[in-house]
Amino acid sequence: xxxxxxxxxxxxxxxxxxxxxxxxxxxxxxxxxxxxxxxxxxxxxxxxxxxxxxxxxxxxxxxxxxxxxxxxxxxxxxxxxxxxxxxxxxxxxxxxxxxxxxxxxxxxxxxxxxxxxxxxxxxxxxxxxxxxxxxxxxxxxxxxxxxxxxxxxxxxxxxxxxxxxxxxxxxxxxxxxxxxxxxxxxxxxxxxxxxxxxxxxxxxxxxxxxxxxxxxxxxxxxxxxxxxxxxxxxxxxxxxxxxxxxxxxxxxxxxxxxxxxxxxxxxxxxxxxxxxxxxxxxxxxxxxxxxxxxxxxxxxxxxxxxxxxxxxxxxxxxxxxxxxxxxxxxxxxxxxxxxxxxxxxxxxxxxxxxxxxxxxxxxxxxxxxxxxxxxxxxxxxxxxxxxxxxxxxxxxxxxxxxxxxxxxxxxxxxxxxxxxxxxxxxxxxxxxxxxxxxxxxxxxxxxxxxxxxxxxxxxxxxxxxxxxxxxxxxxxxxxxxxxxxxxxxxxxxxxxxxxxxxxxxxxxxxxxxxxxxxxxxxxxxxxxxxxxxxxxxxxxxxxxxxxxxxxxxxxxxxxxxxxxxxxxxxxxxxxxxxxxxxxxxxxxxxxxxxxxxxxxxxxxxxxxxxxxxxxxxxxxxxxxxxxxxxxxxxxxxxxxxxxxxxxxxxxxxxxxxxxxxxxxxxxxxxxxxxxxxxxxxxxxxxxxxxxxxxxxxxx
Numbered sequence: 225x226x227x228x229x230x231x232x233x234x235x236x237x238x239x240x241x242x243x244x245x246x247x248x249x250x251x252x253x254x255x256x257x258x259x260x261x262x263x264x265x266x267x268x269x270x271x272x273x274x275x276x277x278x279x280x281x282x283x284x285x286x287x288x289x290x291x292x293x294x295x296x297x298x299x300x301x302x303x304x305x306x307x308x309x310x311x312x313x314x315x316x317x318x319x320x321x322x323x324x325x326x327x328x329x330x331x332x333x334x335x336x337x338x339x340x341x342x343x344x345x346x347x348x349x350x351x352x353x354x355x356x357x358x359x360x361x362x363x364x365x366x367x368x369x370x371x372x373x374x375x376x377x378x379x380x381x382x383x384x385x386x387x388x389x390x391x392x393x394x395x396x397x398x399x400x401x402x403x404x405x406x407x408x409x410x411x412x413x414x415x416x417x418x419x420x421x422x423x424x425x426x427x428x429x430x431x432x433x434x435x436x437x438x439x440x441x442x443x444x445x446x447x448x449x450x451x452x453x454x455x456x457x458x459x460x461x462x463x464x465x466x467x468x469x470x471x472x473x474x475x476x477x478x479x480x481x482x483x484x485x486x487x488x489x490x491x492x493x494x495x496x497x498x499x500x501x502x503x504x505x506x507x508x509x510x511x512x513x514x515x516x517x518x519x520x521x522x523x524x525x526x527x528x529x530x531x532x533x534x535x536x537x538x539x540x541x542x543x544x545x546x547x548x549x550x551x552x553x554x555x556x557x558x559x560x561x562x563x564x565x566x567x568x569x570x571x572x573x574x575x576x577x578x579x580x581x582x583x584x585x586x587x588x589x590x591x592x593x594x595x596x597x598x599x600x601x602x603x604x605x606x607x608x609x610x611x612x613x614x615x616x617x618x619x620x621x622x623x624x625x626x627x628x629x630x631x632x633x634x635x636x637x638x639x640x641x642x643x644x645x646x647x648x649x650x651x652x653x654x655x656x657x658x659x660x661x662x663x664x665x666x667x668x669x670x671x672x673x674x675x676x677x678x679x680x681x682x683x684x685x686x687x688x689x690x691x692x693x694x695x696x697x698x699x700x701x702x703x704x705x706x707x708x709x710x711x712x713x714x715x716x717x718x719x720x721x722x723x724x725x726x727x728x729x730x731x732x733x734x735x736x737x738x739x740x741x742x743x744x745x746x747x748x749x750x751x752x753x754x755x756x757x758x759x760x761x762x763x764x765x766x767x768x769x770x771x772x773x774x775x776x777x778x779x780x781x782x783x784x785x786x787x788x789x790x791x792x793x794x795x796x797x798x799x800x801x802x803x804x805x806x807x808x809x810x811x812x813x814x815x816x817x818x819x820x821x822x823x824x825x826x827x828x829x830x831x832x833x834x835x836x837x838x839x840x841x842x843x844x845x846x847x848x849x850x851x852x853x854x855x856x857x858x859x860x861x862x863x864x865x866x867x868x869x870x871x872x873x874x875x876x877x878x879x880x881x882x883x884x885x886x887x888x889x890x891x892x893x894x895x896x897x898x899x900x901x902x903x904x905x906x907x908x909x910x911x912x913x914x915x916x917x918x919x920x921x922x923x
Contacts, residue, residue, distance in 0.1 A: 227461070228256075228461060229256065229424060229425065229428050229430070229460050229461055229464065230256050230257045231253055231256050231257045231258035231319075231424075231427070231428070232257035232258075233257075234253075234257070234258045234259070234318040234319060235258065235259045235260075235261070235310050235314040235315075235316050235317050235318050235319070236250075236253045236258045236259070236260050236261065236318065236319040236320075236427070237260075237261040237263060237296075237306060237307065237310050237317060237319065237320050237331070237335070238250045238253070238260060238261070238262060238263065239263040239264075239300050239306070239320075239327065239331065240263070240264060241260075241262040241263055241264050241279065241282055242262070242264030242265075242266055242277075242278025242279050242281070242282060243264075243278055245350070245395060245419055245420075246264070247282050248417045248419065248420045249420050249423050249424075250262050250282050250286065250293070251282065251285060251286060251289075251420075252417075252420040252421075252423075252424055252460075253319070253424065253427075254285075254286035254289065254291030254292070254293055255286075255289055255291060256424065257291075258291075258292075258318075258319070259292040259293070259313070259314040260283075260286055260291065260292065260293040260294075261293070261294055261295075261296050261306070261309055261310045261313065261314075262279045262282045262283050262286070262293055262294070262295050262296065263279065263295075263296040263297075263298065263300070263306055264278045264279040264282075264295075264296075264297070265297060265299060266278045266279065266297065276295065276297050279295040279296065279297060280295050282295075283295045292314070294309060294313045294314075296309045299327070300326075300327025300328070300330060300331050301326065301327060301330055302330070303327070303329075303330030303331035303332070303333060303334035303335075304330075304334045306331055306334065307331065307334040307335045307338070308334075310335075311338070316338065316342060317335045317338050317339065317345075318339070318342075318344060318345060318346065319345070319346045319347070319348075319427045320332060320335055320345075320346075320347045320348070325368040325369075325371045325372055325375065328349055328372055328375060329375060332347060332375075332379065336383075336388075339383070339386065339388050340383075340386045340388065343386055343387050344387050344388070344429065345383065345386070345387070345388035345389070346388075346389055346390075346426070346427040346428075346429075346431075347376070347379060347383075347388070347389070347390040347391075348390075348391055348392070348393060348423055348426055348427060349372045349373070349375065349376040349390065349391070349392040349393070350372070350392070350393055350394075350395070351369045351370065351372045351373055351392050351393070351394045351437070352365075352369045352394050352395075353394055354366045354369055355367075355368070355369025355370040355371075355372065355373065355394065356369075356370070356394055356437075369394075372392060373392050373437055376390045376391065376392040376435070376437075377390075377392075377435050380434045380435030381435065383434075384434060389426075389431070389432070389433065389434040389435075390434065390435065391426045391433055391434065391435065391436045391437070391438065392436070392437045392438070393419070393422060393423065393426070393437075393438045394437065394438065395419040395422075420460075421459055421460040421462065421463045422438060422460075422463050424460035424463075425460040425463040425464050425467070426438075428460070428464075430464070431464070433467075436471075449466045449469040449470050521622050521623070521624055521625055522621060522622060523587045523621065523622045524619070524620065524621045524622075525578055525579075525584065525587060525620040525621065525622075525636075527617060527618070527619055528577040528578045528617070528618045528620075529577070529615055529616070529617050529618075530573070530574035530577045530615070530616045530617075530618065530640075531614070531615040531616075532573075532574075532613060532614070532615075532616075533613045534559040534564070534612050534613055536570075536573070536699065537556070537566040537567070537570060537612050537613075538556070538557055538558075538559065539695075539698055539699055540566075540567060540570045540573060540699045540729075541553070541556040541557055541567050541570075542557070542695060543692075543695045543696035543697075543698065543699050543726060543729070544567065544569070544696065544726055544729030544730055544732075544733060545686050545688065545692070545729070545730050545733070545764075546567075546733065552737065552742050553742075555742065556742075559612070564612060565609070565612070565744045566609075566610040566611070566612050566744070567729070567732075567733060567736075567744065568604075568606055568610065568732065568736070568744050568747035568750075569604060569725075569728060569729045569732045569733070569750065570610055571604050571606055571610055571640070571647070571648040571650065572602065572604055572650055572725055572728070573699055573700055574616040574618055574640050575618050575620070575638040575640055575648070575650040575652075576700050576701060577618060577700070578618045578619075578620035578636075578638050579620070579636065579652070584634075584636070584654075587622060597654055597655070597656055597657075598654070598655040598656075598657065598754075599652070599653075599654060599655075599724045599725070599754055600633060600653040600654060600655040600753065600754060601651075601652075601653035601751070601752065601753045601754065601791075602650070602651070602652060602653070602724075602725065602728060602750075602751070602752055602754070603649075603650065603651040603749070603750070603751045604648060604649070604650050604749060604750050604751075605648060605649045605650075605748065605749035606647070606648045606747060606748060606749065607646045607647060607648060607649070607810075607813065608645070608646075608647055609744060609745055610647065610648070610744075611642060611647075614642060615642075616640050616641065616642055616647060617640070617641045617642075618638050618639065618640045618641075619638070619639050619640075619641070620636055620637065620638040620639075621636075621637050622634060622635070622636060622637075623635040623636065623637040623651065628655070630657070630658070631655050631656050631657045631658060631659050632655075632656045632659035633653055633654065633655050633656075634652075634653075634654045634656065635651060635652070635653055635654075636651065636652040636654060637649070637650075637651050638650040638651070638652070639887070646883075646887055674776075674791065675767075675769050675776035675777070675778055675792075675793075676769045676771065676776060678769070680767035680768055680769055680778075681768055681769050681770050682738050682739075682767075682768040682770075683765060683766065683767050683768070684734040684737070684738060684765070684766050684768070685763055685764065685765045685766075685782055686730055686734070686763065686764055687761075687762075687763040687764075688722060688726075688730075688758065688760055688761060688762060688763070688764060689760065689761065690760050690761045691760065692722055692726065692760045692761075693706040693707060693720055693721070693722045693723060693726065693760045694706075694707055694760075696722070696723050696725075696726040696729075697723065701723055701725065703723075705717075705720065705721065706720050706721060706722065706723055707720050708720065717757065719759060720760070721757035721758065721759060721760075722757065722758040722759065722760055722762075724754040724757075726758075727754075727758055727764060727779060727788055727789055728750070728752055728754075728789065730764045730766070730779070731750075731752065731764070731766045731777055731779045731789055731792065731794075732747075732750050732794060734766040734768070734777075735750075735766070735768060735775045735777060735794040735796075736794075738768060738775075739768070739770060739775055739796060740796055745797070746796045746797050747794070747796060747797075748773075748794075748795040748796055748797050748813075749794070749795045750792070750793070750794045750795075751791075751792060751793055752777075752779075752789045752790075752791070752792040753789065753790050753791040753792065754788070754789065755786075755787050755788055755789065755790050756781075756786050756787065756788050757788070758781055758788050762781050762782070762783055762784075763781065763782035763783060764779055764780075764781065764782070764788070765779065765780045765781070765782040766778075766779050767779075767780070773795060773796045773797065773798055774793050774794070774795050774796075774820075775793060775794045775795075775796065776792070776793045777789065777792045777793060777794060778790055778792065779792070795820070809841060809843065809848055809849055809879045810879055810880075810882075810883050811841050811849070811879050811882045811883060812849070814882070814883070814886050815839075815851050815862065815864075818853065818862055819862040822853070822855075822859075822860045822861065822862050826855075826858075826859040826860030826861070827859045827860065829855050829860050830855050830856065830857070830858070830859065830860050832912065833855040833856075833909075833912045834855065834856050835855055835856055835872040835873065835906075835909045835912060836852065836853070836854050836855070836856050836857075836867055836869070836870075836871045836872050837852070837853040837855070837871060837872065837873055837874070837875065837909075837910075837913065838850070838851075838852055838866065838867050838871035838873070838874035838875070839851040839852070839853070839874075839875055839876075839877075840874065840875070840876040840877075841877065841878070841879050841882060842876065842877070842878045842879065843878065843879050848879065849864065850864070850865055850866045851863070851864055851865075852864075852865065852866065852867040852871070854867070856872070871905060872905055872906050872909050873903060873904065873905035873906050873907065873909045873910055874903070874904045874905055875901065875902070875903055875904075875910065876901075876902040876903075876904075877895070877900065877901045877902070878900070881895060881900045881901065885901070892910075
């Protein structure tokens with residue numbers, strides 16, 4: 225640790241120091257060389273009664289550790305007496321820590337001239353979240369606590385030229401005042417001793433901070449910095465060394481009320497428990513009603529069903545540009561063809577039903593103008609060949625909400641099932657113009673994928689028809705923006721534009737033709753970002769770069785060169801793979817995806833996890849496959865087979881139960897206690913598997 229902060233020769237007055245936060249401050253100052261005046265009336269939590277015991281015990285603790293301290297039992301209303309105790313015992317007064325408004329004024333007034341004369345003083349006022357945001361039933365308390373801020377700011381201005389600094393803190397800590405309203409585990413995480421390092425740093429002569437409010441500055445909250453690890457101490461030197469990060473207002477948030485303030489606190493504490501660094505505050509805690517988006521993350525939409533026949537499959541194929549002019553297209557256009565198939569990207573159609581008919585609008589808290597909704601990005605993944613007819617059920621939930629400043633992004637996860645079997649997964653990225661600025665995080669967990677920096681390996685071009693949008697909308701996207709000139713004009717377009725998902729379908733079938741010989745079973749997933757609109761009648765040109773089984777793509781309007789789809793790729797199954805082969809393992813597809821995630825984000829995963837996991841996948845009671853996930857070495861790795869050394873943890877589970885866990889149908893803890901999931905080794909490490917098995921926001 226860097227140079228230790230000490231307070232040798234300084235005299236500190238701490239009011240309310242008989243317990244809670246005040247006690248921790250007094251002990252911390254005493255341990256670091258300050259002479260401490262421990263002031264406490266010894267009353268109960270309602271302010272009644274009086275006793276010298278509380279202050280005396282703290283004085284004894286300080287002296288037992290070799291420190292200097294005296295007790296004072298006066299009310300803070302008698303500020304002159306309190307300060308005189310310091311002068312009589314130690315000859316000066318340097319630091320004051322105070323709690324309530326009138327008492328703060330009285331004590332500070334008594335000490336002010338002494339601080340001016342010695343050209344040094346540090347004053348710390350204690351406000352609270354109730355003072356900053358207000359709280360039901362606490363009008364008098366909230367007014368007094370915010371009044372402290374006004375007093376402190378004025379003292380900071382007036383005292384600056386005398387080297388007297390005054391700052392305000394608004395801590396949340398476990399104490400006798402909060403033990404009746406906070407659960408024990410939260411109280412344990414909010415020990416008063418965790419606040420003391422901030423107070424010590426603000427009180428030190430090296431600290432030049434003046435006129436600040438901590439928890440917040442400038443009426444907004446910085447992202448801050450976690451300065452302690454789980455089960456470890458916290459030190460003022462760490463606060464000092466991380467001060468620039470603590471006060472960095474990049475991506476600052478704006479809590480609107482006390483509940484949002486506390487929700488963020490709980491989120492940070494959970495990160496401490498898992499030894500994670502502080503990330504942007506989650507939107508689930510920070511979204512504000514003023515923006516039209518209140519906390520919605522995790523909210524589920526009503527379940528939807530989609531019944532269809534071969535007619536809808538054919539209509540979709542025509543909508544994305546397939547034609548009988550190409551003999552290879554016939555398998556997607558004629559129900560009597562021996563290999564009649566549904567185009568893979570038809571998988572977006574049943575999932576749309578989850579949003580249509582007011583589905584998205586039914587989510588509590590999503591109160592915005594749907595005419596300001598734009599489709600930003602799309603991810604689709606297939607888990608089996610799409611049936612050419614049937615009834616599918618879709619379950620949708622809000623995966624995340626992002627604050628992009630000029631608007632909000634809603635990430636909507638949709639899982640589509642045939643009976644109980646997962647068929648496909650979609651994630652919609654929906655941009656709401658003008659709904660940003662609520663203080664949420666700006667990015668999701670999946671980074672953008674750029675195409676290789678070389679000329680494309682293949683290029684394919686198709687010309688859309690004048691009626692392409694009119695045809696595509698018959699598959700279920702009835703937005704008048706794509707058919708009504710007057711509606712398009714209101715959106716700023718000179719004429720109706722093509723559906724983004726229509727361009728999406730064009731690009732996907734280009735890849736399917738170029739690299740999979742139109743074999744729908746080879747298609748695994750596609751991800752695109754919608755950049756610019758296309759007008760019906762323009763030509764779509766898809767540029768492709770092959771890297772293994774991933775085909776990076778970029779789609780342009782040939783006539784103008786404008787990029788319309790970017791950051792895009794299609795993942796294919798290897799030619800030798802057979803989707804959902806009756807004798808194969810469904811978990812193979814999941815491990816293939818894990819391998820891709822490790823390839824993209826392995827180094828980051830290794831930092832978070834630092835462990836080697838062995839997997840034993842069983843079928844019919846016998847071990848059918850073994851996998852090793854190495855998140856300890858280098859940039860991480862996945863390989864099929866047992867680990868050459870000793871794994872940190874080995875997990876045994878059946879193929880079917882593994883898929884149930886991954887799809888969120890089976891809780892891992894319940895599976896463990898039911899004997900369906902067996903763990904050998906360090907069982908606590910299994911919790912870190914969430915990093916790779918969690919259903920991340922894939923965009």
